Amino acid sequence: MENRKKILFVINDAPYGNERPYNAFRHAMNLVKREGVQVKVFLVADGVFCARKGQTTPDGYYNLERMVKSLAKRGKVAT
Numbered sequence: 759m760e761n762r763k764k765i766l767f768v769i770n771d772a773p774y775g776n777e778r779p780y781n782a783f784r785h786a787m788n789l790v791k792r793e794g795v796q797v798k799v800f801l802v803a804d805g806v807f808c809a810r811k812g813q814t815t816p817d818g819y820y821n822l823e824r825m826v827k828s829l830a831k832r833g834k835v836a837t
Contacts, residue, residue, distance in 0.1 A: 761794070762794050762795065762796050763794060763795045763796065764795075764796045764798075765786075765789055765795065765796070765797050765798070766798045766799075766800060767782045767783075767785070767786050767797070767798070767799045767800070768800045768802060768805075769782050769783075769799060769800070769801050769802070769805035769808060770801075770802045770803040770804060770805045771803075771804055771805055772804040772805070772807055773804075773805075773807050773808040773810075773813070773822040774815075774816050774819050774822075779805060779808050779822060780819070780820055780822065780825075782799070783799070783808070783822060783825040783826070783829060784825070786799055786829055787825065787828060787829055787832075790829065790832045791832075797829075797832075797834070798834040799826075799829060799834065808822040808823070808825075808826055809822075809823065809826045810823060811823065
């Protein structure tokens with residue numbers, strides 16, 4: 759019997775223009791480090807562009823492609 763907390767993030771906003779995708783990834787990256795927590799991220803609609811390879815990051819924004827790669831090593835990211 760597995761006693762893990764399971765958390766799903768659904769991201770449907772474009773990667774840049776607002777901070778919702780960044781905040782969701784930041785939260786997911788912190789939770790995935792905790793023992794007993796399983797994190798999944800589902801990208802839908804404009805959210806799939808967060809995982810686009812070779813992104814040009816606008817000034818003042820974090821590169822979400824790097825955040826997706828880092829999270830995918832520890833959790834699950836699906837489009």
